[in-house]
Amino acid sequence: MARKPPTKPRKNASQERSRATVDALVEATARILVREGFEKASTNRIAEVAGVSVGSLYQYFPGKEALVAAVIERHNQEIMGLVRAALNEVADMPVETAVRKLVTVAIEAHRIDPKLHRVLAEQIPRTGQLKDVEAFNREVHTLVRAYLESRRKEMRKIDPGLATFICVSAIEAVAHNTVLNQAEMLSEKMVRTLVDETTRMVVGFLRRAA
Amino acid sequence: MARKPPTKPRKNASQERSRATVDALVEATARILVREGFEKASTNRIAEVAGVSVGSLYQYFPGKEALVAAVIERHNQEIMGLVRAALNEVADMPVETAVRKLVTVAIEAHRIDPKLHRVLAEQIPRTGQLKDVEAFNREVHTLVRAYLESRRKEMRKIDPGLATFICVSAIEAVAHNTVLNQAEMLSEKMVRTLVDETTRMVVGFLRRAA
DNA sequence: CTATAATGCGAGCTATCGCTCGCTTTTTCT
DNA sequence: AGAAAAAGCGAGCGATAGCTCGCATTATAG
Incomplete structure (x- = not known):
């Protein structure tokens, strides 16, 4: 039991797995924007298409805007x-x-x-x-x-x-x-x-x- | 008591008061789009700014898109x-x-x-x-x-x-x-x-x- | 191997959205 | 004047959005 929770810097991706996650999220965002349009690009949907959970999404991006910005x-x-x-x-x-x-x-x-x-x-x-x-x-x-x-x-x-x-x-x-x-x-x-x-x-x- | 409710054609504006309402709605939509952006342009907000109820809005416009289209x-x-x-x-x-x-x-x-x-x-x-x-x-x-x-x-x-x-x-x-x-x-x-x-x-x- | 950090998960909260429906008020018609 | 049609109202419904949080899993360090 850690009394001090490890401090979530909310955005950095240092290991390789996490970089893959970030890429998948950006790629998924782009795909959805093209194939389904902006309004379908909900954070839930992006996570789903990226094969990632919403929680993980929010570890690397502060919100939907940030995803689009990355694209x-x-x-x-x-x-x-x-x-x-x-x-x-x-x-x-x-x-x-x-x-x-x-x-x-x-x-x-x-x-x-x-x-x-x-x-x-x-x-x-x-x-x-x-x-x-x-x-x-x-x-x-x-x-x-x-x-x-x-x-x-x-x-x-x-x-x-x-x-x-x-x-x-x-x-x-x-x-x-x-x-x-x-x-x-x-x-x-x-x-x-x-x-x-x-x-x-x-x-x-x-x-x-x- | 009318057994046959007067049939709401859902869009025509024949009297003068209603035309004013329609104008107010279109104008309000334009104002919101300019001053607050697309995402703030909810039907509730548009009605509010137009000084009209949401119900009235939907008597003349089938939805939000129609408002923007009118603008x-x-x-x-x-x-x-x-x-x-x-x-x-x-x-x-x-x-x-x-x-x-x-x-x-x-x-x-x-x-x-x-x-x-x-x-x-x-x-x-x-x-x-x-x-x-x-x-x-x-x-x-x-x-x-x-x-x-x-x-x-x-x-x-x-x-x-x-x-x-x-x-x-x-x-x-x-x-x-x-x-x-x-x-x-x-x-x-x-x-x-x-x-x-x-x-x-x-x-x-x-x-x-x- | 064990502890600790890093990463990933997803049910579910809150807020808001588009929209309906039963009703009241105003206008038109006779 | 009275009746019917037109216009207006707004609480509130179901759906969905963005996002959080407690916990599970995987990687790294000692």
């Missing part, structure tokens, strides 16, 4: 990986090449898991994750801006921040809408044309010639 | 009014003028009630209103496309559907992000520059000269 975090890391790699790859290449790559990556990123992406986009405001997602956006913004500034010679006179804002918004929106409205926009050829045209728009916007 | 409908009508007016106004004007007007209107539309706009965008998938919102998007798309086709002479060779898709996505995204990230993008002068640059991008994209 968002994971998904964002995945996307940031793609974006960082792409920008690194094109760092020394001309604007046209870089923009084309960025557009392509944006579409790929949305294709990782469109349904999850959609659900998460909806739930972000609820999770208090706004800060993290803003950080995510800021990083994209910063990376793109750095690239653009390094290529200033190829570009007309324009505020780099503004240019970044407009380009990123436009590219992201085209990718987002393309992937989410699969019904009408679908074939590989269409996608290629779309990349061509979007690239053209952005490059035309940035280039010297008016 | 979405109202908001969309407001925006469509602006868009229709704008496109009508510029119907005979050159592309540059038209695009500038559209960009301006897009920002104005988002400014009507940014917070509401955000919350609604999040809740749309939940309400089964997807169809209505798609119809809304299709109308914008159709109107813009019709305009572009009428101005084909000023434009380079490009599929009108694709051009519309890219332009509308880009314009909407810039407006959306501008209004929602007020923190960093704010001053009137900035807005004007933003409109200029966005117009430049879209017009450059559509125009003949490559």
Whole structure:
């Protein structure tokens, strides 16, 4: 009989078994969000799908929000990986090449898991994750801006921040809408044309010639 | 004593008092969505804020979803009014003028009630209103496309559907992000520059000269 | 092997949600 | 005026949500 109960720090996972539990919980949350929607993602259900008890869930996550936040975090890391790699790859290449790559990556990123992406986009405001997602956006913004500034010679006179804002918004929106409205926009050829045209728009916007 | 209870059609509002009730309910729903968030928008709370009983609520709306749907409908009508007016106004004007007007209107539309706009965008998938919102998007798309086709002479060779898709996505995204990230993008002068640059991008994209 | 910490369990509490139903009040009709 | 229809009311129902707590099981240390 321990008089002093071992102090439950309520969140750390040091052993391996517990890390597996945490993973299972995050994965289960993602699956439920995609397959059954946010309202079905009760803590009881998440635990059930993860093959874990509710009690264990609450040892690692302070609540439902934290689970969703973890899923968002994971998904964002995945996307940031793609974006960082792409920008690194094109760092020394001309604007046209870089923009084309960025557009392509944006579409790929949305294709990782469109349904999850959609659900998460909806739930972000609820999770208090706004800060993290803003950080995510800021990083994209910063990376793109750095690239653009390094290529200033190829570009007309324009505020780099503004240019970044407009380009990123436009590219992201085209990718987002393309992937989410699969019904009408679908074939590989269409996608290629779309990349061509979007690239053209952005490059035309940035280039010297008016 | 009526043996046959008067049949409750469960939704029609014929008298004036009832129409006021319905309005109050929709208005209350919007207010709660904006000020307290979706999860606080319980039917009990909505009725309370509307100064109406839950019972009355259920005489006109089959459930919570219907309330949110009504708010979405109202908001969309407001925006469509602006868009229709704008496109009508510029119907005979050159592309540059038209695009500038559209960009301006897009920002104005988002400014009507940014917070509401955000919350609604999040809740749309939940309400089964997807169809209505798609119809809304299709109308914008159709109107813009019709305009572009009428101005084909000023434009380079490009599929009108694709051009519309890219332009509308880009314009909407810039407006959306501008209004929602007020923190960093704010001053009137900035807005004007933003409109200029966005117009430049879209017009450059559509125009003949490559 | 035994003690102690770490992890896992799940019945069940409390709170709240969406919603109904029997009734009263107001309006309309004749 | 009186009767019937329309509108409004709100206590309270069943369901389910988030979450806790006392205990069981598994891993680590001495």
